[in-house]
Amino acid sequence: MGVFSDASNYAGNPVEEQDEIAKELIKRGRKVIKLSRGDPAVYFKTPKYIIDAYVKALREGRSQYEYFYGAQELREAIAQRYKRMYALDLNVEEDIIATNGVSEALIFLNNVLMNRGDRAIMFRPFYTLYKSLLEINHGKALYGSYDEENGWAIDLDHLRKAVKKATRVKYMLITNPNNPTGTVLGRKIMEEVVDIANDNDILLVSDEIYDEILFNGAHFTSLAQIAKGTRHVILNGASKNFDSPGFRIGYMIVPGNDKISKEFKERVVRYAQMRLSVNTPAQYAVAEGMRNVKEHRKAIKYMVKEIADRTNFAYKLINESKYMDAVMPNGAFYVLPRLNIKDIKIKDDTEFAKRLLLEANVQVTRGSGFGSKNHIRIVTLPEKEIIREAMERIDSFCKKNK
Amino acid sequence: MGVFSDASNYAGNPVEEQDEIAKELIKRGRKVIKLSRGDPAVYFKTPKYIIDAYVKALREGRSQYEYFYGAQELREAIAQRYKRMYALDLNVEEDIIATNGVSEALIFLNNVLMNRGDRAIMFRPFYTLYKSLLEINHGKALYGSYDEENGWAIDLDHLRKAVKKATRVKYMLITNPNNPTGTVLGRKIMEEVVDIANDNDILLVSDEIYDEILFNGAHFTSLAQIAKGTRHVILNGASKNFDSPGFRIGYMIVPGNDKISKEFKERVVRYAQMRLSVNTPAQYAVAEGMRNVKEHRKAIKYMVKEIADRTNFAYKLINESKYMDAVMPNGAFYVLPRLNIKDIKIKDDTEFAKRLLLEANVQVTRGSGFGSKNHIRIVTLPEKEIIREAMERIDSFCKKNK
Numbered sequence: 001m002g003v004f005s006d007a008s009n010y011a012g013n014p015v016e017e018q019d020e021i022a023k024e025l026i027k028r029g030r031k032v033i034k035l036s037r038g039d040p041a042v043y044f045k046t047p048k049y050i051i052d053a054y055v056k057a058l059r060e061g062r063s064q065y066e067y068f069y070g071a072q073e074l075r076e077a078i079a080q081r082y083k084r085m086y087a088l089d090l091n092v093e094e095d096i097i098a099t100n101g102v103s104e105a106l107i108f109l110n111n112v113l114m115n116r117g118d119r120a121i122m123f124r125p126f127y128t129l130y131k132s133l134l135e136i137n138h139g140k141a142l143y144g145s146y147d148e149e150n151g152w153a154i155d156l157d158h159l160r161k162a163v164k165k166a167t168r169v170k171y172m173l174i175t176n177p178n179n180p181t182g183t184v185l186g187r188k189i190m191e192e193v194v195d196i197a198n199d200n201d202i203l204l205v206s207d208e209i210y211d212e213i214l215f216n217g218a219h220f221t222s223l224a225q226i227a228k229g230t231r232h233v234i235l236n237g238a239s240k241n242f243d244s245p246g247f248r249i250g251y252m253i254v255p256g257n258d259k260i261s262k263e264f265k266e267r268v269v270r271y272a273q274m275r276l277s278v279n280t281p282a283q284y285a286v287a288e289g290m291r292n293v294k295e296h297r298k299a300i301k302y303m304v305k306e307i308a309d310r311t312n313f314a315y316k317l318i319n320e321s322k323y324m325d326a327v328m329p330n331g332a333f334y335v336l337p338r339l340n341i342k343d344i345k346i347k348d349d350t351e352f353a354k355r356l357l358l359e360a361n362v363q364v365t366r367g368s369g370f371g372s373k374n375h376i377r378i379v380t381l382p383e384k385e386i387i388r389e390a391m392e393r394i395d396s397f398c399k400k401n402k
Numbered sequence: 403m404g405v406f407s408d409a410s411n412y413a414g415n416p417v418e419e420q421d422e423i424a425k426e427l428i429k430r431g432r433k434v435i436k437l438s439r440g441d442p443a444v445y446f447k448t449p450k451y452i453i454d455a456y457v458k459a460l461r462e463g464r465s466q467y468e469y470f471y472g473a474q475e476l477r478e479a480i481a482q483r484y485k486r487m488y489a490l491d492l493n494v495e496e497d498i499i500a501t502n503g504v505s506e507a508l509i510f511l512n513n514v515l516m517n518r519g520d521r522a523i524m525f526r527p528f529y530t531l532y533k534s535l536l537e538i539n540h541g542k543a544l545y546g547s548y549d550e551e552n553g554w555a556i557d558l559d560h561l562r563k564a565v566k567k568a569t570r571v572k573y574m575l576i577t578n579p580n581n582p583t584g585t586v587l588g589r590k591i592m593e594e595v596v597d598i599a600n601d602n603d604i605l606l607v608s609d610e611i612y613d614e615i616l617f618n619g620a621h622f623t624s625l626a627q628i629a630k631g632t633r634h635v636i637l638n639g640a641s642k643n644f645d646s647p648g649f650r651i652g653y654m655i656v657p658g659n660d661k662i663s664k665e666f667k668e669r670v671v672r673y674a675q676m677r678l679s680v681n682t683p684a685q686y687a688v689a690e691g692m693r694n695v696k697e698h699r700k701a702i703k704y705m706v707k708e709i710a711d712r713t714n715f716a717y718k719l720i721n722e723s724k725y726m727d728a729v730m731p732n733g734a735f736y737v738l739p740r741l742n743i744k745d746i747k748i749k750d751d752t753e754f755a756k757r758l759l760l761e762a763n764v765q766v767t768r769g770s771g772f773g774s775k776n777h778i779r780i781v782t783l784p785e786k787e788i789i790r791e792a793m794e795r796i797d798s799f800c801k802k803n804k
Contacts, residue, residue, distance in 0.1 A: 003662055004669055005539070008514045013675035016470055023469075039467050046465040054683075055457050063448040063648045065441050067425075068418055100502055100650075103677040111538065112410045129676055136513065136676075137407075246465045246682030248502075260405055267406055273415035274531055274538075275505040279681040280648030281456075 010135035014128045014369025018353065022363050033390045035379045036363045038179065038333060040243045040303065043381045047299040050242060053288030057281035065277040069269060070098025070251065074283040077290035078251055084293070085211075088224040090255060097268055098278045101250040102209055103129060105235045108252065109205065110137035112267045113170040121163065121172040123154060125336060125372035127179045127207070128365075142166055143371065148338070152183040152327050156192050163200050171203040171233075172196075177210040177220065180336045180370045180377040182311065182329025184214065187221040194227050203264075204232040209250075210332040212241040212300050215308030218330035224255065231256050233264075238286040240332075242296070243303060247282035307333050310387060311380040317391040318378070323398040333380045336367065341374045345401050349374050360397040362390050412537035416530045416771025420755065424765050435792045437781045438765045440581065440735060442645045442705065445783045449701040452644060455690030459683035467679040471671060472500025472653065476685040479692040480653055486695070487613075490626040492657060499670055500680045503652040504611050505531060507637045510654065511607065512539035514669045515572040523565065523574040525556060527738060527774035529581045529609070530767075544568055545773065550740070554585040554729050558594050565602050573605040573635075574598075579612040579622065582738045582772045582779040584713065584731025586620040589628070596629050605666075606634040611652075612734040614643040614702050617710030620732035626657065633658050635666075640688040642734075644698070645705060649684035709735050712789060713782040719793040720780070725800040735782045738769065743776045747803050751776050762799040764792050 015036055022032050069075070075096045082088040090096060099105040106129060114120070116138035122130045123144040131141055144159040146152040154174075163169070174193060176185045197204040206223035214220050223232055237250030254265050289296060311329050318326045323344060324337035339352060346352045353366040353376060367375025380387065417438055424434050471477065477498045484490040492498060501507040508531060516522070518540035524532050525546040533543055546561040548554040556576070565571070576595065578587045599606040608625035616622050625634055639652030656667050691698060713731050720728045725746060726739035741754060748754045755768040755778060769777025782789065 002517075003515075004665065005513065005515055005517050005520075007517075008669045008672070011513070011669065011672035011676060013470075013672075013678075016675045016678075019469070037467060041463070041466040045463060051460050051465070054460055058453050058456055061443070061447060063453070063646045064443040065439060065647045067421070068415075101678060107677070111407065111413070113405075113407055115404075115407050115409075118407075132676055136673075244465045245467045246679060248677075248679065248681045263406065267410045267413065270410070270413035270415075271538075273418045274413060274534055275509070275650075276415075276418075276503060277648060277650060279650045279684060282681060282684075 007136045007138065010132055012132060015365050018357055018363055021357060025357070025361060030361050032357070032361045032363060033386060033393070034363045035382070035390055036365050038379050038381070039245050040240060040333070040381055041245055043383070044243050044303050044306070046243045047289070047295060049292055049295040050244060050285050050289040054281055054285035057284035062281045062284055064280060066280040066283060068272040068277060070096065070278060071280070071283040071287065073287040074098055077287040078253070081290045082224060082253065086222045086224045088255065090253065094265060095253055095255055097252045097265070097272060098283060099250040099252055100275070100278055101239060101248045102207060102235045102237045103250070105250050105252040106130065106133045108268045108271045109171065109233065110134055110139060111271055112264060114139040117168065119166060119169045121166070121169055121202070123174065125180050125367065125370035125375070127175055128369045130173055131371065139170070142169065146178070146181060148327060152178060152181040154185065154189050154193060156189065159193070159196060163196055163202070169200070169202050171205050173205045173207065175207045177213065177218070177331025179210065179332055180334045181327060182332045182334045182336070183327060184218040184220055184331040187219065187226070190221050190223070191226055194230050198230045204230055205235065206232065207235045209235065209237050209240050211236065213304055213307060213333065214331045215304055216312070216328065216330040220331065224253070231258065231261055238289060241300060242286060242289040243299070244286070244289070247286060248279060249282050249286045307381065310382065310384060311335065313384050314378060314380040314387045314391070317388065321391070321395050321398070323395065335378045335380055336370070336372065336375050337378065339374050339376060343402065344398050349376055352376065356394065356397055360393040362393050409538045409540065412534055414534060417767050420759050420765055423759060427759070427763060432763050434759070434763045434765060435788060435795070436765045437784070437792055438767050440781050440783070441647050442642060442735070442783055443647055445785070446645050446705050446708070448645050449691070449697060451694055451697040452646060452687050452691040456683055456687035459686035464683045464686055466682060468682040468685060470674040470679060472498065472680060473682070473685040473689065475689040476500055479689040480655070483692045484626060484655065488624045488626045490657065492655065496667060497655055497657055499654045499667070499674055500685060501652040501654055502677070502680055503641060503650045504609060504637045504639045505652070507652050507654040508532065508535045510670045510673045511573065511635065512536055512541060513673055514666060516541040520570045520572045521568060522572055523568070523604070525576065527582050527769065527772035527777070529577055530771045532575055533773065541572070544571065548580070548583060550729060554580060554583040556587065556591050556595060558591065561595070561598060565598055565604070571602070571604050573607050575607045575609065577609045579615065579620070579733025581612065581734055582736045583729060584734045584736045584738070585729060586616065586622050586733040589621065589623040592623050592625070593628055596632050600632045606632055607637065608634065609637045611637065611639050611642050613638065615706055615709060615735065616733045617706060618714070618730065618732035622733065626655070633660065633663055640691060643702060644688060644691040645701070646688070646691070649688060650681060651684050651688045709783065712784065712786060713737065715786050716780060716782040716789045716793070719790065723793070723797050723800070725797065737780050737782055738772070738774065738777050739780065741776050741778060745804065746800050751778055754778065758796065758799055762795040764795050
């Protein structure tokens with residue numbers, strides 16, 4: 001037995017693995033362009049009405065521990081949001097649990113379900129944390145795939161085969177809109193996924209944290225709209241749609257009232273008790289963020305318009321480059337270009353990302369961190385001039401290594 | 403293999419297990435006195451200068467993800483605090499990790515260290531979460547004891563024997579000032595504990611979250627002052643001393659630079675990466691809370707004077723009762739009276755706490771949740787009139803069940 005846990009070998013987040021090097025470079029005076037972290041608040045001011053609500057909560061003395069389930073006001077606002085947007089009727093008292101970001105919701109999901117050797121189905125490319133949070137809980141990933149040749153849609157034949165052979169599958173996890181590809185799943189494909197989950201009695205989990213960041217004509221379908229009768233969980237939060245990642249407000253929705261869903265909720269709540277409370281005043285800020293529909297519509301409309309513009313600009317420059325190709329995004333704020341690695345004298349995406357930071361001072365995330373070798377993930381939030389500058393640096397970095 | 407993880411059988415927090423019942427009673431119009439949760443902000447307004455700093459951080463746009471290690475300003479303020487209070491020299495870049503309360507620090511501790519069947523030494527009575535957070539990580543508790551006959555001091559003979567027989571011990575965890583007993587460990591005893599840890603090469607962890615809430619002439623010694631050369635970890639946070647539990651700001655200090663301590667820190671940080679960030683503006687609020695020594699001294703002086711007064715009052719009433727006896731607290735804000743259970747026709751502390759809530763509408767925490775059967779933990783934060791009312795209700799509840 002070692003000094004440390006085996007589980008801790010799997011801990012970490014590829015998105016942040018170069019942050020310490022980037023900090024060091026900045027300290028030495030280098031102008032580093034960070035396209036690694038999906039943080040809208042770096043580029044868009046958090047809406048004033050949300051900040052005002054946060055301040056109000058603080059001035060009113062909301063610095064006590066909140067109820068471990070989450071503040072009543074927040075859970076009510078979430079229920080109203082799902083009623084308004086997806087015609088979903090939620091039981092405020094039982095179906096919604098506030099979490100420290102979606103990260104904690106994912107932690108709870110794995111905590112409650114995984115025994116050593118249990119499996120979860122996720123799709124490649126996946127969001128980095130899905131894999132590490134599964135593996136620190138002794139679970140094993142089983143991969144379906146998003147098909148790059150088909151606009152990153154789910155490869156259903158591949159999925160059906162994979163599920164058929166699989167045993168001990170505890171959940172299947174989809175992301176919509178997708179991180180890292182920025183694409184949105186079509187309703188028909190999702191209905192097929194629901195059927196597959198249903199036929200195989202697999203809990204279906206949908207991470208929908210970018211569900212209002214849609215453009216280029218995307219049609220988004222929430223799992224909530226089509227999964228009635230199938231056991232399912234929806235993950236969401238305020239970080240992206242409400243432009244407040246530093247508040248750390250996420251939530252888990254479990255609409256089912258069957259015996260297993262009920263026990264699942266009870267067990268999640270017992271984990272929630274062990275961290276006592278989510279940040280209290282932030283919960284009231286986000287509740288107001290959701291309740292004030294008029295202000296929110298204004299803010300999200302502006303932000304999404306800008307994100308669309310910047311993302312399309314990044315997409316155009318990427319596809320103009322000889323060294324990269326990408327599928328066009330229509331949601332979230334990422335592009336996942338494939339590197340034409342044969343034309344570049346660099347071993348793989350890991351080395352590419354490492355040297356790109358050191359030599360061209362652009363920080364991106366290696367695709368292998370998302371299970372997608374020889375790709376890189378680019379955050380498309382910065383102003384166009386910054387994106388242009390970054391793309392020029394990437395292009396001349398590639399040229400140098402031709 | 404079941405539907406749920408084995409680990410999740412161990413999840414939960416006895417402090418909160420009656421919260422849903424209490425909520426229900428309050429909804430039905432009952433005047434429930436809650437003496438269960440140690441939340442100073444319910445009874446003392448969080449100092450204005452801290453709220454002002456929080457508001458300032460929000461107005462300045464601090465709603466982005468923070469560095470996973472914690473904000474530089476906060477880590478600097480923590481280092482200054484430990485320099486000022488305990489003459490400890492910390493490396494700001496490496497030795498301090500901000501966490502979502504001490505709860506998350508405890509989660510990381512267990513995540514990084516425990517393999518199935520590994521052990522941790524804790525002392526009975528322990529803080530509820532020590533046991534559950536160990537067990538959900540497949541660890542087993544090995545109990546030393548705080549001796550009630552000896553003012554809840556550590557029973558050193560018992561500890562030496564227990565350690566001698568033990569294998570696979572990953573850490574030993576003390577709490578000072580103590581929750582649930584409200585007592586403070588003497589320096590000599592702590593030095594003995596350090597020696598025992600050192601002789602047996604056991605990582606020593608000290609939870610010192612109440613280190614400024616001292617009265618009745620208590621002399622507090624931080625592990626930081628006496629553990630040089632012994633591998634150790636200190637846990638602390640803003641919830642109690644800075645009266646802001648709802649901010650969820652805790653931290654872990656690892657002063658060592660030996661190879662194992664260094665790797666320990668690296669592994670903790672990889673867990674921190676997976677939840678991206680602690681609430682950002684709250685970190686700046688707490689940084690100011692610590693930096694503004696003058697304002698803090700005023701606030702803590704007032705709060706501790708009141709807590710001392712209320713705790714001594716509760717202690718007096720408890721010892722006047724025929725049904726309870728307690729050791730006098732000199733820190734934190736709890737008393738852990740022993741129930742003279744033979745004089746009461748109630749099976750044990752669990753049933754006592756349950757029926758006390760239902761029949762007398764006083765919520766306390768059962769001692770067995772702290773590993774101390776036939777005791778109850780009483781929070782001594784409320785105003786004296788409330789404490790008097792609660793004690794009268796407890797006394798007449800006991801009388802009825804004589």
